[in-house]
Amino acid sequence: MPMDFQILDADYEVVNDSSPVIRLFGRGADGKSVCCFVPDFEPYFYLKASGDLHAVARLVKDTFGQVTKVEIVEKFEPVGYQKIKKEMLRITTRLPRDVPEIRDDILKLREVMKAEGKWEVYETDILFRNRFLIDKSLGGMVWVSAEGKPVDPARYFRAGSSGNSRCENFACDSSIIASGFQKIENLTIASLKYLSFDIECLPLDGGMPSPDVSPIIMISFAFEPEYRGHKTLVLVAKPAEGMDADVISCRDETEMLNRFFEIFCEYDPDIIVGYNHQDFDIPYITDRVKALVAKGEAINPVVGRDGSKIGYRKFGLITRTEFKGRVVVDALPLVRRAFSLKQYTLRVVSKELLSREKLDVPPLEMEEYWVDTGDKFRKFVDYSRRDSELALELILNLRLLDKYIALARVSGSLLQEVVDGGQTSMVETLLLREFGLRDRVLLPKPNDGVSAERYEMSSDLKGGEVLEPKKGLLENVLILDYKSLYPTIMMAHNLCYTTVVTEDRPEGETIKPPSGGEFVLPEVSKGIVPSILEDLLNQRTETKKRMKRASDQNEYRVLDATQLALKILLNSFYGYSGYARARLYSLTLANAVTSFGRHNILNTREIINNTIGKIVLRGDAALLLKEAGELSSSDIIVELSVAYGDTDSVFVHCKSGGDLSLEEISLVGNRLSAIVSASLPDPMELEFESIAKHALLIAKKRYALWLFEPSNSGWEGQIKVKGMETVRRDWCELTSVTLNRVLELVLIEGDVDRAVEHVREVVSNVRNLDPAKDSEMIESLILTRTLTRKTDSYKNKQPHLTVVEKTKERTGSVSSIGTRIPFVITAGKGLFVDRAEDPEYVREHNIPIDVDYYIKKQILPPVERILEVFGVKISSLDFDSKQKGLFDFEAKKPEVNKPEKPPSERENKVKVQEQDPFQENGRAEQSSLFDF
DNA sequence: CAGCGGTCCTAT
DNA sequence: TCAGATAGGACCGCTG
Numbered sequence: 001m002p003m004d005f006q007i008l009d010a011d012y013e014v015v016n017d018s019s020p021v022i023r024l025f026g027r028g029a030d031g032k033s034v035c036c037f038v039p040d041f042e043p044y045f046y047l048k049a050s051g052d053l054h055a056v057a058r059l060v061k062d063t064f065g066q067v068t069k070v071e072i073v074e075k076f077e078p079v080g081y082q083k084i085k086k087e088m089l090r091i092t093t094r095l096p097r098d099v100p101e102i103r104d105d106i107l108k109l110r111e112v113m114k115a116e117g118k119w120e121v122y123e124t125d126i127l128f129r130n131r132f133l134i135d136k137s138l139g140g141m142v143w144v145s146a147e148g149k150p151v152d153p154a155r156y157f158r159a160g161s162s163g164n165s166r167c168e169n170f171a172c173d174s175s176i177i178a179s180g181f182q183k184i185e186n187l188t189i190a191s192l193k194y195l196s197f198d199i200e201c202l203p204l205d206g207g208m209p210s211p212d213v214s215p216i217i218m219i220s221f222a223f224e225p226e227y228r229g230h231k232t233l234v235l236v237a238k239p240a241e242g243m244d245a246d247v248i249s250c251r252d253e254t255e256m257l258n259r260f261f262e263i264f265c266e267y268d269p270d271i272i273v274g275y276n277h278q279d280f281d282i283p284y285i286t287d288r289v290k291a292l293v294a295k296g297e298a299i300n301p302v303v304g305r306d307g308s309k310i311g312y313r314k315f316g317l318i319t320r321t322e323f324k325g326r327v328v329v330d331a332l333p334l335v336r337r338a339f340s341l342k343q344y345t346l347r348v349v350s351k352e353l354l355s356r357e358k359l360d361v362p363p364l365e366m367e368e369y370w371v372d373t374g375d376k377f378r379k380f381v382d383y384s385r386r387d388s389e390l391a392l393e394l395i396l397n398l399r400l401l402d403k404y405i406a407l408a409r410v411s412g413s414l415l416q417e418v419v420d421g422g423q424t425s426m427v428e429t430l431l432l433r434e435f436g437l438r439d440r441v442l443l444p445k446p447n448d449g450v451s452a453e454r455y456e457m458s459s460d461l462k463g464g465e466v467l468e469p470k471k472g473l474l475e476n477v478l479i480l481d482y483k484s485l486y487p488t489i490m491m492a493h494n495l496c497y498t499t500v501v502t503e504d505r506p507e508g509e510t511i512k513p514p515s516g517g518e519f520v521l522p523e524v525s526k527g528i529v530p531s532i533l534e535d536l537l538n539q540r541t542e543t544k545k546r547m548k549r550a551s552d553q554n555e556y557r558v559l560d561a562t563q564l565a566l567k568i569l570l571n572s573f574y575g576y577s578g579y580a581r582a583r584l585y586s587l588t589l590a591n592a593v594t595s596f597g598r599h600n601i602l603n604t605r606e607i608i609n610n611t612i613g614k615i616v617l618r619g620d621a622a623l624l625l626k627e628a629g630e631l632s633s634s635d636i637i638v639e640l641s642v643a644y645g646d647t648d649s650v651f652v653h654c655k656s657g658g659d660l661s662l663e664e665i666s667l668v669g670n671r672l673s674a675i676v677s678a679s680l681p682d683p684m685e686l687e688f689e690s691i692a693k694h695a696l697l698i699a700k701k702r703y704a705l706w707l708f709e710p711s712n713s714g715w716e717g718q719i720k721v722k723g724m725e726t727v728r729r730d731w732c733e734l735t736s737v738t739l740n741r742v743l744e745l746v747l748i749e750g751d752v753d754r755a756v757e758h759v760r761e762v763v764s765n766v767r768n769l770d771p772a773k774d775s776e777m778i779e780s781l782i783l784t785r786t787l788t789r790k791t792d793s794y795k796n797k798q799p800h801l802t803v804v805e806k807t808k809e810r811t812g813s814v815s816s817i818g819t820r821i822p823f824v825i826t827a828g829k830g831l832f833v834d835r836a837e838d839p840e841y842v843r844e845h846n847i848p849i850d851v852d853y854y855i856k857k858q859i860l861p862p863v864e865r866i867l868e869v870f871g872v873k874i875s876s877l878d879f880d881s882k883q884k885g886l887f888d889f890e891a892k893k894p895e896v897n898k899p900e901k902p903p904s905e906r907e908n909k910v911k912v913q914e915q916d917p918f919q920e921n922g923r924a925e926q927s928s929l930f931d932f
Numbered sequence: 933c934a935g936c937g938g939t940c941c942t943a944t
Numbered sequence: 945t946c947a948g949a950t951a952g953g954a955c956c957g958c959t960g
Binding site for chain 2: 340463464466485646647648649700701702722723727728729730785786788794795796798
Binding site: 581 | 949950952953956958
């Protein structure tokens with residue numbers, strides 16, 4: 001009977017001290033956890049040597065006892081167009097660890113051989129499990145059907161002298177030795193078991209707990225699916241009576257910890273969830289267990305499917321944990337990546353994303369709650385339980401893993417690598433697989449010296465082109481977008497590491513990017529990266545088609561995650577080429593891509609502004625002037641001009657004598673998309689995305705749109721803000737809210753008067769702020785900033801730094817790098833940075849807020865940047881606490897077309913954009929804010 | 933007061 | 945946020 005399972009994790013174990021055996025851990029189609037042993041896969045790497053290769057081969061074999069086989073193979077070198085393959089050595093070793101052991105020494109043989117040319121090693125730093133997955137076309141979350149016989153892991157490994165105790169604790173439902181296996185196409189995801197946990201410690205004096213001295217007093221679990229009828233469990237390290245059924249009272253800490261590991265292994269989870277458990281709970285448990293064991297306590301801290309114990313490793317600032325056969329998923333970094341929030345404490349995150357309240361026990365009263373036997377203790381238990389629940393809900397309810405599961409499948413990297421790492425591991429997995437198939441070897445990762453050098457050079461990498469916006473308010477703006485610009489450029493122009501002309505010259509023509517360099521034509525040699533991209537793009541198109549046919553919601557979700565994953569991967573290759581730590585780094589390639597991109601957007605602007613210039617709408621047709629022939633009075637003439645663009649987007653302002661409907665503008669959009677796309681090499685495409693009925697362009701990368709996109713139920717309007725203070729997290733909530741309202745009034749209602757009135761109200765509220773009554777208002781004045789480095793490596797004072805230092809002095813608690821620090825500006829003299837203060841502290845001590853700062857620096861400047869477009873001038877200088885002359889409508893006041901409002905006394909009409917001579921049809925009888 | 937370095941965060 | 949990239953706006957506080 002073949003066994004079908006989905007690969008969750010993979011590694012290897014050495015049997016008999018002599019040969020490695022791959023272990024694939026997974027969850028079976030039958031719901032059981034599986035460990036599948038695969039023997040007979042051997043580690044290897046490549047050596048490019050000069051001189052007599054047979055002699056080198058013999059020497060390698062004679063020199064290194066670990067080498068079992070040396071073959072002469074033909075391979076292409078990693079970079080550059082090459083006409084023919086070169087002979088290299090493929091060196092097989094007994095154990096995976098032999099590869100790094102001999103790779104440096106092997107280069108020294110060059111002197112022994114007295115060889116002339118350069119020697120180089122390739123693929124010497126590929127983890128053995130990844131080597132296996134890549135060579136066998138398997139990968140994370142892939143389904144495998146394995147043939148083989150069941151095996152008792154304990155007996156299997158006892159043969160080896162390494163005979164470790166882990167085997168006794170082997171924690172899989174079934175184990176087999178594979179005699180054969182194959183990948184199977186299966187879109188579904190196995191029924192995974194999720195376990196979330198959270199620990200509570202008792203610090204000595206309300207400070208930070210230290211594992212040497214502060215005991216763990218509670219551990220909570222949340223399960224999905226249930227564990228023996230329990231959705232949650234709370235273990236407490238003291239005798240307790242009268243508790244709920246899901247509370248397990250233990251004699252002491254040691255018993256509790258042992259119960260923890262027992263329940264953990266019995267439940268046998270696939271996904272280990274927590275909130276910041278990667279950085280806190282797991283290292284803490286590890287160290288605490290060590291401390292207790294050192295004192296003579298008996299604890300067996302098994303968490304791995306192979307019986308391995310809990311542990312962690314620190315790399316600089318980051319902690320990595322590994323639970324063999326399982327996947328550790330910390331909700332904190334996932335939430336961070338998925339949502340832009342001002343703070344990422346579990347309290348804030350749960351409230352914002354789940355609308356759930358975190359329960360809290362004040363740190364200073366923790367001991368009191370712990371020794372209590374009644375309500376307070378129950379509250380403490382509830383608080384602990386809730387934290388586990390929340391972490392699990394974040395992952396499950398927000399479906400945070402879907403994307404990562406899809407990325408693992410599509411890239412072939414293990415889920416843990418995808419969740420932990422960036423795009424690098426995924427890109428490299430794809431590259432290694434495709435390079436292997438095409439007989440090309442890949443370079444090892446660069447060392448620190450090389451990447452530092454490259455990092456310096458990277459200043460020569462130019463990026464995208466940002467067009468100067470036509471600042472102001474525009475009506476009827478088409479938004480066009482290049483679909484996957486950089487990947488399609490690479491495909492269209494065959495840009496690749498393997499096509500760049502270096503040593504060998506192809507016959508005939510080459511592709512010459514604006515940035516320089518030369519690439520061979522696809523007919524001469526099709527690039528590997530373009531081929532990978534093409535495949536990803538085809539898969540994505542196919543996936544999107546299947547989404548339309550999808551019958552049930554689950555299938556739809558999986559497909560949607562898949563197409564998103566494909567998009568992410570498509571866009572990863574360009575970044576990788578300019579990434580200093582990449583195995584393959586090529587400024588020539590990266591610059592070729594961006595230079596084509598810049599060229600492209602400028603060219604598009606030229607076509608739209610000048611070659612096309614105007615479009616004639618006649619019935620359902622959007623015609624070029626030359627196609628239109630003689631114009632009739634029913635024709636609508638639309639004049640086009642590019643108002644803005646950033647890298648891969650073009651905003652086209654459509655002007656005509658009268659109103660244009662969304663349908664009419666769409667006709668123009670579709671025509672533009674067709675014309676421009678036709679002028680581009682395949683598969684580059686300019687897509688008609690949406691229409692901004694009104695667009696407010698403030699600066700490069702700063703704008704707000706009243707956007708309409710075609711949907712099933714006609715047109716749906718929404719405001720979209722980019723780059724402005726409403727979307728920036730280093731401004732206070734009051735700024736965002738106020739600005740949003742102003743944008744709404746101005747963009748949709750066209751009512752500048754009301755916007756001004758609104759601002760006036762807000763300012764007056766702030767000025768008359770009464771801290772005693774207005775705690776909500778103070779909430780909305782909180783600013784946040786990320787602590788980006790160690791506090792001593794800042795060159796300048798920073799407000800959040802001030803707060804971090806003050807807090808450390810007061811409570812001893814230190815903020816870790818990467819956390820967002822909330823603060824408010826308090827009243828007083830001196831620099832603003834010195835007056836930053838912890839909001840909590842301000843509330844407790846009734847410290848007055850610097851109202852003036854908030855009005856003059858937080859509310860008014862962003863508002864002013866918007867309203868000055870309409871001629872509203874806010875003379876903040878004139879303004880004093882008596883609210884006199886707050887707004888100074890210098891000469892201009894907008895005339896707004898609102899019948900219910902009295903006409904403005906002032907004559908000047910708003911100057912939205914420079915006046916346009918193009919007024920033909922008499923359709924603009926009423927003047928409105930948006931007419932000109 | 934203009935200009936600049938340092939810092940943060942966002943757009944693409 | 946120990947690993948995709950650059951472009952760019954805005955702020956603060958210092959300097960000349």
